[in-house]
Amino acid sequence: MSAEETAAQGSEANGPYYSLRVAEIIEETADAKSIVLDVPAEFAERFAYESGQFLSFRVEVAGHRLVRCYSLASAPRLDSAHKVTIKRVVDGRASNWMNDEVSVGDVLEVMPPSGIFLLQDRDTPLVLFSGGSGITPCISILKTALETTSRPIKLLYANRDDRSIIFKDELNAMLSANSDRLEIVHRLDDVHGFCDAALIVQQVGPRKDADFYICGPGPFMDVVESGLGSLSIPSDRIHIERFESPDTPGAEDSAPIEEAEGQIVTISLDGQDTEIVVGEGETILAAARRVGLEPPFACEEAYCGCCMAKLVEGEVEMLMNDGGIDQRQIDEGWILTCQGVVKGKVRVEYPD
Ligand SMILES: Cc1cc2nc3c(=O)[nH]c(=O)nc-3n(C[C@H](O)[C@H](O)[C@H](O)COP(=O)(O)OP(=O)(O)OC[C@H]3O[C@@H](n4cnc5c(N)ncnc54)[C@H](O)[C@@H]3O)c2cc1C
Incomplete structure (x- = not known):
């Protein structure tokens, strides 16, 4: 199928990726755009x-x-289309490309939804802590919770300044319509300074029995976790989504492995086969990066699915699967290479 035909159809599956057409682009702030699919x-x-x-x-x-993950800022059953919102990261490759190069009508390669940062079926209050682009999964949870529950909800949303607030109008509208049970606290670095643990404790106030959701830059999340930690909130009440970006691929953060002790694995990546030695207990992804290959990955914790490859020969055990790959994909032969340890000679193929 030609590129034009694929673009015209906008729905072909290519391995775990589906070609989806961009239906709309929304300028959210000076450095964030939403892409509606x-x-x-x-x-x-x-x-x-x-x-x-x-x-x-x-x-x-x-x-x-x-391969990069972007949370759905839309809410299922409430919004008619899938929407992601991408904030520029300084010198970030994908985020700037998505902001600068993607236009309506383009076709993007997208994996089906995954993730376990989900609204729990409880009656307790909800407290959401978002920083910057970390609002994306939280606004979706917020919309769904307002629509499907009567839970009291508090959102603390931290940003650099007023102009950086993504979804400001939408949040204001939600507040006006639900002022009896929704509270939104905006924290702006240029006005209030950075959040600290004492502020988090103060904002939780009497809602210690709440479900807590945290998503934002690393230092913001650390502060929130520290504040909640001082309140001895049980860990099953704290839900965390990390937006970590992969480091530049390379060997520097992989443990050295004695090559002679490993198994031979053939890796097909970008149309090229490479034979590598995977050490005892080492994952395929770690070994590939150790030898300087650049396979896709993001979370390395079995929940994002970015590192998926097809097992075409041999046996691989996945150490864990935290929702990064579903049964249908497993049945088709896909594995998470960040979790895959090999049992003998193996061949894996990353999607073309
Ligand atoms: C589950 C999940 C959900 C996410 N949801 C969202 C979302 O809804 N919205 C959103 O905006 N983001 C989201 N992210 C983050 C997103 O996936 C990307 O990590 C982010 O957009 C940055 O990617 P990038 O390619 O632009 O940056 P990268 O190119 O990976 O760069 C990241 C950082 O590394 C630095 N860097 C890059 N190359 C080098 C180099 N050679 N040497 C030194 N430093 C370098 C850059 O300066 C930058 O600071 C999510 C992440 C996850 C895991």
Whole structure:
């Protein structure tokens, strides 16, 4: 199928990726845009999602293929289309490409939704802590909780300044319509300074029995976790979504492995086969990065699915699967290479 035909159809599956057409682009702030996707009816079931989940996109930037996760800011059953919001990261490759290069009508490669940062079925209050682009899964959870529950909800939303607040109008509208049970606290670095643990404790106030959701930059999340920690909130009440970006691929953060002790694994990546030695207990992803290959990955904790590859020969045990791959994908032969330890000679193929 030609590129034009694929673009015209906008729905072909390529390995774990589906080609979805960009239906709309929304300028949210000076450094964040939303991309609304057109999910054709035949993929509606595959792209069904829960508030808090994310999509993984495979993009090509300056000749490099990158896979990046973006949380769904839309809410299932409330919003008619899937919407992700991408904030520029300084010198970030995919985020700037998504902001600068994507236009309405383009076709993007997207993996079906995944993730476990989900609204729990409880009656307790909800307290959401968001920083910057960390609002994306939280606004989806917020919308769904307002629509489907009567839970009291508090959102603390930290930003650099007023102009950086994503979804400001939408949040204001939600507040006006639900002022009896929704509270929104905006914290702006240029006015209030950074949040600290004491502030978090103060903002929780009497809602110690709440479900807590945290998403934002690392230092913001650390402060929130520290504040909640001082209140001895049980860990099953604290839900965390990390937006970590992969480091530049390379060997520097992988433990050295004695090559002679490992198994031979053939890795097919970008149309090229490479034979590598995977050490005892080492994952395929770690070994591939150790030898200088640049396979896609993000979370390395079995929940994002970015590092998926197809096992075409041999046996691999996945150490864990935290929702990064579903049964259908496993049945098709896909594995999470960040969790895959090999049992003998193996061949894996990353999607073309
Ligand atoms: C589950 C999940 C959900 C997410 N949801 C969202 C969302 O809804 N919205 C959103 O905006 N983001 C989200 N993210 C983050 C997103 O996936 C990307 O990590 C983010 O957009 C940055 O990617 P990038 O390619 O632009 O940056 P990268 O190119 O990976 O760069 C990241 C950082 O590394 C630095 N860097 C890059 N190359 C080098 C180099 N050679 N040497 C030194 N430093 C370098 C850059 O300066 C930058 O600060 C999510 C992440 C996860 C895991």
